[in-house]
Amino acid sequence: MAWRDAKASKVRLILFMSSIVLGIAAVVSIQLFSTNLKDNIQRQSKVLMGADYVIDSRQEPTQRAQAIIDSLQPNAYEVNFVSMIAFPENGGAKLVKVRGMEGDFPFYGTMDTQPILAATRYQDLGGALVDATLLLQFNINVGDSIKVGQLTLPIVGALKSIPGSNAISSSVAPPIVIPYRLIANTELLQFGSRKEYQFFYKTTNDFDLIAFEEKIDPLLDIENADLDTHTSTSERLGNRYDNVGKFLNLAAFIALLLGCIGIASSVHIYIKEKLKSIAVLKCMGASRLQSFLIFLIQIAGIGVIGGLIGSIIGIALQELFPYILKSFLPFTVEISISLQPIFTGVFLGLFMSVLFALLPLINTWYVSPLEVLRVGQSTSKSSKKAQVLVSIAIVIFLLLFSYVLLDNLMFAMGFVFATLLTFAILAGIALLSMKGIRKFFPKRFGFAARQSLLNLFRPNNQTVVLVVAIGLGTFLISTLYFTKDILLSKTEVSQTAESANIIILDVQTNQRDAVEQSIQDLNLPILDNIPIVTMRMHRIKNKLVNKLRQDSLRQVRGWILNHEFRATYRDNLTTSEDIIEGDWTPQIAPNAPILISLSENLASDAKVGIGDEIVFNVQGVLMETTIGSIRKVDWAQLQPNFTVLFPKGVLEQAPQFNVITTAVPDEKSSADLQRDLVSKFPNVSIIDLRQVYTVVEDILNKVSWIINFMAFFSILTGIIVLIGSVRTSKYQRIRESVLLRTLGAQNKQILKISAFEYVFLGVLGSLVGILLALIGSLCLALLVFNEPFVPSIVPFLVFLPGISLLVVAIGLSNIRTVLRSSPLEVLRREG
Template identity: 35%
Template sequence: MKILPLAWRDSRGMRRRLVLYVSAMAMGVAALVALRSFGENLRRAVEEQTIEVFGADVQARRGAPFRAKDDALLDSVATAFDAALVRETSFPSMARFPKSGRTRFSQIRAMDGPYPLYGTVDAFPEDAVEQWQASGGALADASMLLQMDAEIGDSVAVGGVTYAIVGRVDRVPGQSDVGALVGPQLYLPRASLDSTLLSLGSRVRSTAYFRVDGMRPMHRLATILDARGYRVEKAKDEQAEWTEGTADLARYLSLVGVVALLLGGLGVASAMGVYAREKAETVATLRCLGLSSWRVLGVYAAQAVALGLVGAVLGVVLGLGVQRLLPLALGAFLPVTVSNEVVPLALLEGLGVGVVASVLFALLPLAGVRRVPPLRALRSDVSARGVDPLQVLLALLLIGAAYGFVFVQTRDWRIALGFLGGMGAAFGLLAAMAALVRRLARGFARPSMPYVWRQGIANLHAPNNQTLVLLLSLGLGVFLILTLGLTQSSILDSLRLPTEGENPDVVFFDVQPDQADSLRSILASESVPILTEVPIVTMRIQSIDGIPTDTLRADTTDGSPERWAISREYRSTYRSALTDTEVVTAGTFEGSVPPEAEIVPVSMDQDVAGDLGVGLGSRIVWDISGVPIESEVTSLREIDWAQVQPNFFAVFPEGPLAEAPQTTVLLTQTGSPQASARIQGRVVEAFPNVSAVDVRQVLALVQKVLGQIAFALRFLAFFAVATGLAVLGSAVRVALSRRTREAVLLRTLGASRSQVRRIVVAEYAGLGFLAALVGGVLAVASAWALATYSFKIPFQPNAWWLLATAVLVPVLVGAVGVLGSRSALAKPPLDVLRAEE
């Protein structure tokens, strides 16, 4: 008797039920194909667009305005290497729109030269960039024009200079949508900048962009500029870093696909386990007719291969559609444009992995058909006992295949082992909870309970129950989604501006010493209190423990100071006491010393101290406007950077820095958005160099950015939920025959359709509640760990998230259970009894 024809005949009457179970595997394959394709397209985009995003072959930066000697050096280097040169001076400042009277904190980018060296700027009108380069004026972000109710032809004032708006910028190479949210950009001619905006204490960064033909000239140019003290970066190095970063993202996306695939496989195993138990009498009959146990297994293995192929093909087709949605969900955070090109390798991988996974997960329960004794055809209580070596072998093979697949995705055996171990722990915990639920369900039902609920609870431990598979799939989905939601909630709570008490809502930066009294008068006339005044002294590190910074920068050995920490410009302060956002972790903070002290104590942020390689007792010489000040590290601090409070890497005591060149930051409380806008307008009009930041707007932008990040992460976690729902639907549908018999028995005994329906609701809503409970407990623990150890913020669980989960998941699962069992409720009992004869 041939296996394939027998497999085809045996599947009669079961095909619709069996084909439905492939939906679980199809969802897993769809996730794998879509995420794998997106990751590959992202890798290609980085390779092809890095130089456009980077904007040059070589960049040379300084944390200060370019001086005349810098311009001369850059011009000579560009001429020597026949390189195109663009210079940029960038800094935050207030932009004032005279027509509407509104002001906006903006990122100023002042340039000269043939910008952009690579790529194109999407602007309106099409020749806006050319007009800007030829005649001056300003180019404004589209978002800025919309917010300020401005249009092309209006004017904008930055500092004491007013510019005509000659064009609207929609997108520039390398600018992500999230970057535009943080601060809209305003493009100005470098030659016409108000020089007062570049004075001491201003947060200016200067960058020179070079376009060089040939790798050797590029390296030589970079070497010359590096030797002159510039921070030099090359496009090739940047591409390597981006490739590594996008590889991490691609690995993460692949692991999300693996989770969905494993859940799909779980659905396959559950469905085929029910199917195998229902076919026990058929298998016994075939054995009585002389068919060997291995040939019987071959019949059902052929069915599993066919159904696995169907599921994989459906998953590939669905994955192509899902792939087109991923750039919409993730594109806002990427500096490159990711295409939707079809990736043949991802399609083949999805097809092959889908078939192999389907067969392995299906064979695990199907292997038991070999041990069905022929006597089962006559006696239903006869079954095989003991452990099946083949099932043990298949389980080991499945684990090995899963490890191998994860290793292929990550190319790191530690990640693969850790991921598989973590998934195994999560599945093991959920499985243990399922076993506990089934055990408790046996004794939970009481005669005093309503019959409908008593019967529904009993179904949790009845034969062919779905307690294990549903708790695994739905519990994992709830765990993923809720972890993201609770973590996001804690982050937002830590950033939220309090509505009561004396809390700052507007911060004024870059206030010069001769402007402070006049600014105080303006605020006093508006009855606005000044909550805090913070002096800021700009300085650079000259040496550490007697070693000059030039020598430290050249040291590339392990354990050497981080180059960024040595080269950066520090904006430090002095005060007599710590704030409530700081905690001393080592040493003692000194708040006051005599002005003539030769060695000044300094308190350092512990993370920056680690990057500098300094500790208690280390000596740091600072260069403050050409004057060296020697200090000794006397304490280290841990800083809560999430609070609305000026924080600093280095804090000095009162006394020695009082006469140093400095600016002031004023924290005020205006009381309302209307008052804030009015006061900012007055201050910026009187002092164009002063920048004002509305804390409410900043936190609103942070919340919007976090919302977009949460949406993207939830979109990825949706694959687990969607696969879990597919598992749920297929499990309900495959077990339909038993549901039908149970419904007939209940209705024969006098139960109504309504009662049977409520029993189903009780069972599946109970499962949904348990999934929400188990997943919720895991999510709370995970979110607490993320908040406490990763983000270092207080864990503040959102009760609404927990309540919505506890309500929506049972309702959703109960609805799917009723829909899946509706045909069992629709058939007359007599029809079913006749079919059973």
């Protein structure tokens, strides 16, 4: 009976099935890609690092640290730092990451170069391997030369990839590799230079890296060095991408939920139309269970087939993710097919279809055989207890599945609550709109307009579900556009003369005046000249830092104990700083207590507050200070910000270097300035914030594309739900239109009635979705990003009219039969 009835209603059942196919496809594609990603990270963990483990230090290793490093006998080592380089052939200059290498690194994987032999011969040849993209950008070829500080050496190869680098970091500071022995000749490692020493090790397969790390890492931490194994690094990398996967899973899950709501709505109408048939079956002796199982088998079959089709589409879709995410991944993902996500897809299709269809299916249990004799609407009543139990089961399933995706009960509860709240708001607005129209019905409107509004209250109307489906999809994609604008506004670099867009780092004290003069000679302003003094914490609230490092019960965060702070001094606060505790002291008199200001994140991690004492080691000199104020710092602003701020009158005589900022009007001025400074002062580094902004914008655009891609599933699922819901109520609407034609209505009037009804549904759903997104994004801007909110006009210009027109087009396609045929012919055909 289930099969025979399904064949007679195959069009409607196909629409039910299509409601969940895209949601299943989204979940399966992301689950499958996440599985592949984790497998690739585990399989390529050694290739990612290029070694079994690495010891690194952001300063020249201490005597004790060097003794540990030497006792382990490193197989290769390097020093790396960021600096400016120049191309003598055309005068080009660029900020790069210089890696001075000694040894046969990498031990796993390859250093991809062109020509291939350059990867193994560059140290013997005394040449440089330069990032391939950088060579193309400056039209430089292998065989030309490169100037690194005071050293000019030949380019022996184009560097395409090297273990440990990725496209994002390379776009800001492309890597170049030179022999370690030549680093001293560059004369770039001067006072205040940021540098990192790395020592690479290769071990045997049976070497216990976990036990080794537990023993050696604490010893190195005390000496401000760090040990990373390929296993711990791959675990951190996996956790990082796992968070991305969780977000994408939730986006896909929302699309699946939307489809399930479409199934529940469509089955509700479908079952109502089948009540007479069920009553006939019961008159002929069918039991409650038999009549219930007929339609349960149909829905279960739809779920299994939909889950299988969705899984197949998901398998195809996940092939796109490596291409989409390649800029974020430091390795190439090899795609393989596993059965677990496919089983997940089929299970979700079956379970969620049945679960969400149970509410309307329960009605079949309570159909009386007397329904055959009754005229008009059904008087059968469903069980409130059964409906409550099914509703509770749905919420529990949502909570459990969210917990599986997020692995955090509080986050899962928050997600389920937010999802239910969003659905409730959309449904509530739809109901309130209907109630408002009913209460303030426009009696003076024309016949077509009045009839279209009355259709919103017809039996089996789909006003609520259509508004929810349209609104949620529009809400997701509109939130994307609004949030993207907020993020981009935080990184926007103003082009006015008052805003710095060039930062010049590592300017030595004896170079300061000459650098300023070079900038002024190019008719550019000096906006800031910021002195930088390096220091470390020696004592925090009468507790020595060395003892805190060995205290396993300490509350102070570990990074503070090993960090080399770059502090500054001045008598004013910048636009990115606000005092939230204490009072700012702009200047200190001689021999007076030194009152400093800390950023709130540093104060929180160090567990200190106003009045607490901190002793700093300022390059060998101990300096006692007292916390006078705590600042809230907007780190997102692209300008030099500091965790430790001294007043004037304290650090002026300390060894220091400077950061100078200026503003250039265009790309040519920036290139001229960089070329001039690099030729005169090879040790300085120059950051063009306009280039950084371009990189950040590109990253945000890629992230936006991914979110857009997921929102597309929700929008498309919403459209399919819309088609299914509208097509399911087709037969009732056809009868209404036939009656109107019988009473003398013209085709033009029927078209107007249907068009007005669907315009109302489309405009209400998409408008509510956009307004909810507007409110949500406003809260994000004010509460999370602390930024003014200027919403994008794209959702209002594109989604509002676009979705509304789509709803109208689908709705009007339903009544083509009425308009093309006589009323009697239509009634006979539908009968």
